[in-house]
Amino acid sequence: MEKILIVKGNILFTKTLDKLTVYKDSYIVVKDSIVEAIYKVLPQKYMNYQIKDYKEKLIIPSFVDLHLHAAQFLQCGMGMTKQLLDWLNDYTFDLEKEFKNEEFAKEVYTKFADKLIASGTLRACIFASSSTAGTEILFEILKAKGIGAYIGKVNMDSNAPDFILESTEDSIDGTRYLIEKYKDEPLVKPIITPRFAPTSTNKLLKELGSLAKEYALPVQSHLNENLDEIRWVQELFPNAENYLDVYNDNSLFGQTPTILAHGVYLSDDETEIIKRNNVILVHCPDSNINVRSGIMPLRKYLNLGLKIGLGSDIAGGHKIALNEAMVRAIQLSKLLSLSNPEYTPLTVSEVFYLATKGGGEFFGKVGSFEEGYFFDALVIEDDSLTADRYSLEDRLERFIYIGDDRNIIARYVEGNKIT
Amino acid sequence: MEKILIVKGNILFTKTLDKLTVYKDSYIVVKDSIVEAIYKVLPQKYMNYQIKDYKEKLIIPSFVDLHLHAAQFLQCGMGMTKQLLDWLNDYTFDLEKEFKNEEFAKEVYTKFADKLIASGTLRACIFASSSTAGTEILFEILKAKGIGAYIGKVNMDSNAPDFILESTEDSIDGTRYLIEKYKDEPLVKPIITPRFAPTSTNKLLKELGSLAKEYALPVQSHLNENLDEIRWVQELFPNAENYLDVYNDNSLFGQTPTILAHGVYLSDDETEIIKRNNVILVHCPDSNINVRSGIMPLRKYLNLGLKIGLGSDIAGGHKIALNEAMVRAIQLSKLLSLSNPEYTPLTVSEVFYLATKGGGEFFGKVGSFEEGYFFDALVIEDDSLTADRYSLEDRLERFIYIGDDRNIIARYVEGNKIT
Known part of the structure; x- marks a missing residue:
C-alpha cells in the first residue's frame, strides 16, 4: 500500500x-x-x-555537503593559524591514525554524525580515514542514523607519515571489502577516495580507477586547492600535463560520476575537461581561507556552466553547519567582486541552490x-x-x-x- | 569588609x-x-x-564589543545581498523608527541583551536609535542585567528619512536628558553618538562636541567605512580636508576618549592624527565584507601602534557573538596576506587580545x-x-x-x- x-x-x-x-x-x-x-x-x-x-x-x-573529513571532526577550529604542513602533521595525520582504534572511532564518529545531522546536513560525501575497520564503523553509524552518504575509505600509499599509509595492496583490499559489504545499501554507499594525487602512487590510482569501473562507483578527491600543492603535483607527476591529468590518466573521472573538492586554481584546459566530463566541483570557502588557498572564482565557473556543490570541508573548514559555508561563499564572492567587478556577488538563492539541489544532483533526485x-x-x-x-x-x-x-x-x- | x-x-x-x-x-x-x-x-x-x-x-x-547597533538586532542576517542604500532604507531605518514604541523597544532590547550576554560580551559600546525614550529603555535593561556598557542615543538631523530624524535641538535635548540621568551610573554610561558625519549638520556636530567637553564624556561614531561614503562626506563637507577632519573641526576627539568604527580606508594624515589623539579604531570584519566595504589593513595599523578593538557591528555584521569577529579578523588577514605578504596574518593571541584587553582599555582596567x-x-x-x-x-x-x-x-x- x-x-x-x-x-x-x-x-x-x-x-x-x-x-x-x-x-x-x-x-x-x-x-x-x-x-x-x-x-x-x-x-x-x-x-x-x-x-x-x-x-x-x-x-x-535539507543540506547536501559534498566534501568533508569525518576523521577530522575533533580538530575543528584547531591549528588554524599553522602552515599547511604543520597542520597536517601535528593535527590531522596524528588524529586520523587513531581511527584504527575501534572504540575511539565509534565514539568520535557518533559525535560527528550527531552534529552533522543536528546541523541539517542529511546527505554527505565523506572522507573517513585510511583505516578499513574505522571506516566500517562510520558506515554502520550513518546507516543506523538514517541519513544518505557516500563514504570513502581514504586511499594513500605514499608521501605521508608511515602510521597512516598502507601498502597499495592493503589499500585496495580494504576498499574492495567495504565495497562488497555496502554496495547494495539504499542510503549509505561506498565511493572511491584517493586522498589526493600526491599521497598516491600511480599504481594505486590506476587500481582505484579499475575498481570504480568494475563496480560502477563514483569517485571523490581533491584538485588544485593551492599553488604549493599544484607545484608539488607537477614535481611528483612530471608526465602529467596538469593536476587534473593525473586523475584522467588513471580513469578517475569520465566513466562514473566524480567529485573534486576546491578547484581554486584551474587552467582553461582543466575547466574545459571538467565541464565535458560532468565532474562536480566542491566549493569549500571556509577551508580555502583558513589554509590560505585563495578565493575560488565561483561566479566564473557558474557562468561557464560547471556543476558545483558546497562543502564544509571540516576540518580545513571549521564549521560543520553548511549554512555557514553558504554565508562564506557569499562573503568571498563579494570580496572577489571588489577587485573583479565582472564577477558579481552570489545571491542567497544561488548559495541555497548549491547547498541543496546543486549538490543533491549527485544523489539523484535530491535537494x-x-x-x-x-x-x-x-x-x-x-x-x-x-x-x-x-x-x-x-x-x-x-x-x-x-x-x-x-x-x-x-x-x-x-x-x-x-x- | x-x-x-x-x-x-x-x-x-x-x-x-x-x-x-x-x-x-x-x-x-x-x-x-x-x-x-x-x-x-x-x-x-x-x-x-x-x-x-x-x-x-x-x-x-569576557568579550568587549566596541561597536554594535542594538536597534538593528532583529534584522541580523537579513537584506545582506542588498546594496547599502536599499539595506538602510528597507531594513535599518524602517526598523529603527519602531523604537519610539516603548513596548517594542522593551521586547527587542531585552532579547538583544540576553543574546549579547549569552554570547559572552559583557562590555559593549552601543548605538541605540534616535529615540530618547527607546534609548532610556536600553539603559534600564542593561543596568538591570549587570553588564558594562556605553550607550548612545543616535544623533542625526539630516540626510535620512524624516521619520528617524530629529531637529538639532531635540537631538541635543534628548542627549542631555540621558546624560543627566545616567552619568553617575557605575556600569552603564552615556556616550556621545553622532551616527556619522553625513547624517549630521555642522551645528549638531558642534553642539555634541561641546556636550562631550561639558560632561567629560567619550564619543563614538563611524569613519571611512567605504569609498562611496568617503566621497559623500567630501561633497557634504567641502571645507574638511578629509573625513576625520569633520570630527576634528567639531572637537569630537582629542579632548575625551573617542571610538571610531571601521577606518577601512585611512589616508596617512588621518592615521597620524588618530594615533596622536589616541582615538580607538574598531575593526568589524563581518560588516566590512557584508556591505562590501573591503578589508581593513589591520596588520598595518597594529604595526603603526594604533589602538584597535573588535566590533560585531550588528546588523552590518550578522553575528553578535564576538568570537565570530575574531575568526573573521583572522580570515580576512589571511586573504590580505595573499596579495600583500608584508601584512602577516593575525594570530589567535592577537585577535583574543583585541577582543578583551584591547577593547577593554576603553572601560579602564578591563579585559x-x-x-x-x-x-x-x-x-x-x-x-x-x-x-x-x-x-x-x-x-x-x-x-x-x-x-x-x-x-x-x-x-x-x-x-x-x-x-
Missing part, C-alpha cells in the same frame, strides 16, 4: 540558481518517500489523511521539492518576533546567516522523520 | 598582543571585584574561603586577569573528548572558532556572577 505523508507550512526551495520558489501556508504531499505535489489548497482525496502542521515555520530541503524528488527536508523555527515583520525570503536568509541546529526542529530523509 | 572570590580552573588571557598567558589548574583571587593575583598553589591565608572550582574548564576574560583588573570573566565548557588530547591554547582556539553561547557556563562582571 502507498505510504502518504502530508506536511504543512511555509515552503521554500530552488528549482534554479536564480530564484527561490516560495509557497506560503501550503501542503507537501509525499507518496512513498517522493514529493507528489505541493498544494495551496489540499485536494479532497487527501482530506482523510493526518496532516503534520508546522504552522508558520519554514520547510526547506528540491519538485515533483519526483525525494522528500529530504528541514523544519525551521525562527524568532517569533520577526514572523510578521519580514518576508519568508528574509526569514530564510536570516536562518542561513545566523541560525544553528537549535532552529531545526524536524529532519526528514526520503519521507522518514529521523529526528 | 573585603569581599573575596576565589575561582579555580584553566586560566588564559593576554597581557600583550603576541602571547597567551596560561595557568593550568590555578586559582584567581578576586578582592572587591578586582583581581588580586593568580596562584598555582593557594596561599595559606585563603584556605578558609570557599573556592568555586571549575575543574578542567577554561576561564577567560585581562593581571593584578588590578576588574574580574570580568567567562567560564568555558568544551568537548570532554578533547580535554586530554589538546593543549589549553588549542582548546581556546577551538572555542573561538566553533564555540557558541552553549559553551559558556558562567559569566562574571566586576566579580559578580551575572548568569
Whole structure:
C-alpha cells in the first residue's frame, strides 16, 4: 500500500540558481518517500489523511555537503593559524591514525554524525580515514542514523607519515571489502577516495580507477586547492600535463560520476575537461581561507556552466553547519567582486541552490521539492518576533546567516522523520 | 569588609598582543571585584574561603564589543545581498523608527541583551536609535542585567528619512536628558553618538562636541567605512580636508576618549592624527565584507601602534557573538596576506587580545586577569573528548572558532556572577 505523508507550512526551495520558489501556508504531499505535489489548497482525496502542521515555520530541503573529513571532526577550529604542513602533521595525520582504534572511532564518529545531522546536513560525501575497520564503523553509524552518504575509505600509499599509509595492496583490499559489504545499501554507499594525487602512487590510482569501473562507483578527491600543492603535483607527476591529468590518466573521472573538492586554481584546459566530463566541483570557502588557498572564482565557473556543490570541508573548514559555508561563499564572492567587478556577488538563492539541489544532483533526485524528488527536508523555527515583520525570503536568509541546529526542529530523509 | 572570590580552573588571557598567558589548574583571587593575583598553589591565608572550582574548564576574560547597533538586532542576517542604500532604507531605518514604541523597544532590547550576554560580551559600546525614550529603555535593561556598557542615543538631523530624524535641538535635548540621568551610573554610561558625519549638520556636530567637553564624556561614531561614503562626506563637507577632519573641526576627539568604527580606508594624515589623539579604531570584519566595504589593513595599523578593538557591528555584521569577529579578523588577514605578504596574518593571541584587553582599555582596567583588573570573566565548557588530547591554547582556539553561547557556563562582571 502507498505510504502518504502530508506536511504543512511555509515552503521554500530552488528549482534554479536564480530564484527561490516560495509557497506560503501550503501542503507537501509525499507518496512513498517522493514529493507528489505541493498544494495551496489540499485536494479532497487527501482530506482523510493526518496532516503534520508546522504552522508558520519554514520547510526547506535539507543540506547536501559534498566534501568533508569525518576523521577530522575533533580538530575543528584547531591549528588554524599553522602552515599547511604543520597542520597536517601535528593535527590531522596524528588524529586520523587513531581511527584504527575501534572504540575511539565509534565514539568520535557518533559525535560527528550527531552534529552533522543536528546541523541539517542529511546527505554527505565523506572522507573517513585510511583505516578499513574505522571506516566500517562510520558506515554502520550513518546507516543506523538514517541519513544518505557516500563514504570513502581514504586511499594513500605514499608521501605521508608511515602510521597512516598502507601498502597499495592493503589499500585496495580494504576498499574492495567495504565495497562488497555496502554496495547494495539504499542510503549509505561506498565511493572511491584517493586522498589526493600526491599521497598516491600511480599504481594505486590506476587500481582505484579499475575498481570504480568494475563496480560502477563514483569517485571523490581533491584538485588544485593551492599553488604549493599544484607545484608539488607537477614535481611528483612530471608526465602529467596538469593536476587534473593525473586523475584522467588513471580513469578517475569520465566513466562514473566524480567529485573534486576546491578547484581554486584551474587552467582553461582543466575547466574545459571538467565541464565535458560532468565532474562536480566542491566549493569549500571556509577551508580555502583558513589554509590560505585563495578565493575560488565561483561566479566564473557558474557562468561557464560547471556543476558545483558546497562543502564544509571540516576540518580545513571549521564549521560543520553548511549554512555557514553558504554565508562564506557569499562573503568571498563579494570580496572577489571588489577587485573583479565582472564577477558579481552570489545571491542567497544561488548559495541555497548549491547547498541543496546543486549538490543533491549527485544523489539523484535530491535537494528540491519538485515533483519526483525525494522528500529530504528541514523544519525551521525562527524568532517569533520577526514572523510578521519580514518576508519568508528574509526569514530564510536570516536562518542561513545566523541560525544553528537549535532552529531545526524536524529532519526528514526520503519521507522518514529521523529526528 | 573585603569581599573575596576565589575561582579555580584553566586560566588564559593576554597581557600583550603576541602571547597567551596560561595557568593550568590555578586559582584567581578576586578582592572587591578586582583581581588580586593568580596562584598555582593557594596561599595559606585563603584556605578558609570557599573556592568555586571549575575543574578542567577554561576561564577567560569576557568579550568587549566596541561597536554594535542594538536597534538593528532583529534584522541580523537579513537584506545582506542588498546594496547599502536599499539595506538602510528597507531594513535599518524602517526598523529603527519602531523604537519610539516603548513596548517594542522593551521586547527587542531585552532579547538583544540576553543574546549579547549569552554570547559572552559583557562590555559593549552601543548605538541605540534616535529615540530618547527607546534609548532610556536600553539603559534600564542593561543596568538591570549587570553588564558594562556605553550607550548612545543616535544623533542625526539630516540626510535620512524624516521619520528617524530629529531637529538639532531635540537631538541635543534628548542627549542631555540621558546624560543627566545616567552619568553617575557605575556600569552603564552615556556616550556621545553622532551616527556619522553625513547624517549630521555642522551645528549638531558642534553642539555634541561641546556636550562631550561639558560632561567629560567619550564619543563614538563611524569613519571611512567605504569609498562611496568617503566621497559623500567630501561633497557634504567641502571645507574638511578629509573625513576625520569633520570630527576634528567639531572637537569630537582629542579632548575625551573617542571610538571610531571601521577606518577601512585611512589616508596617512588621518592615521597620524588618530594615533596622536589616541582615538580607538574598531575593526568589524563581518560588516566590512557584508556591505562590501573591503578589508581593513589591520596588520598595518597594529604595526603603526594604533589602538584597535573588535566590533560585531550588528546588523552590518550578522553575528553578535564576538568570537565570530575574531575568526573573521583572522580570515580576512589571511586573504590580505595573499596579495600583500608584508601584512602577516593575525594570530589567535592577537585577535583574543583585541577582543578583551584591547577593547577593554576603553572601560579602564578591563579585559585581562593581571593584578588590578576588574574580574570580568567567562567560564568555558568544551568537548570532554578533547580535554586530554589538546593543549589549553588549542582548546581556546577551538572555542573561538566553533564555540557558541552553549559553551559558556558562567559569566562574571566586576566579580559578580551575572548568569
